[in-house]
Amino acid sequence: MSNGYGDKLVTRSEDLRAYDALPPLLRRAVAYAVSPWSAWHLQHHYCTIAAKSGRAQAAQTLIRHMIRGDRAQTLKAYGPSHPEAAPRADVGARHDAA
Numbered sequence: 001m002s003n004g005y006g007d008k009l010v011t012r013s014e015d016l017r018a019y020d021a022l023p024p025l026l027r028r029a030v031a032y033a034v035s036p037w038s039a040w041h042l043q044h045h046y047c048t049i050a051a052k053s054g055r056a057q058a059a060q061t062l063i064r065h066m067i068r069g070d071r072a073q074t075l076k077a078y079g080p081s082h083p084e085a086a087p088r089a090d091v092g093a094r095h096d097a098a
Contacts, residue, residue, distance in 0.1 A: 010040045018043040023055065029063045034070040 010018075019027060019039035026046060030037050042062060049058035075085040 010038065015040045022046065023059055025059050026062060029066055033066055035066070035073050037066060037069075 015038060019030065021043055022030065022039060023046070026042060030039055030042065046058050046062055049061055053061075071085060071087065074082055078085060080086070
């Protein structure tokens with residue numbers, strides 16, 4: 001039986017350690033995500049992308065990916081009339097609090 005993590009069987013404690021190791025911006029994105037993202041896989045991809053293009057770029061890339069995935073899940077579950085299902089140009093754009 002799969003645990004949702006693909007071929008690698010990740011224990012709950014490994015996933016919690018991976019969540020704690022994520023940068024704060026990515027931890028916040030995982031906490032508010034609609035889909036059940038694996039912190040272990042996100043940390044693995046974060047380290048891979050960060051080695052190539054830097055930590056800030058890695059976090060933004062993964063957050064954009066998560067937003068697109070959540071939007072696809074919302075579209076599948078609720079249809080195109082749901083406000084969060086429509087694609088937006090500001091996906092991944094930085095929003096500063098005023």
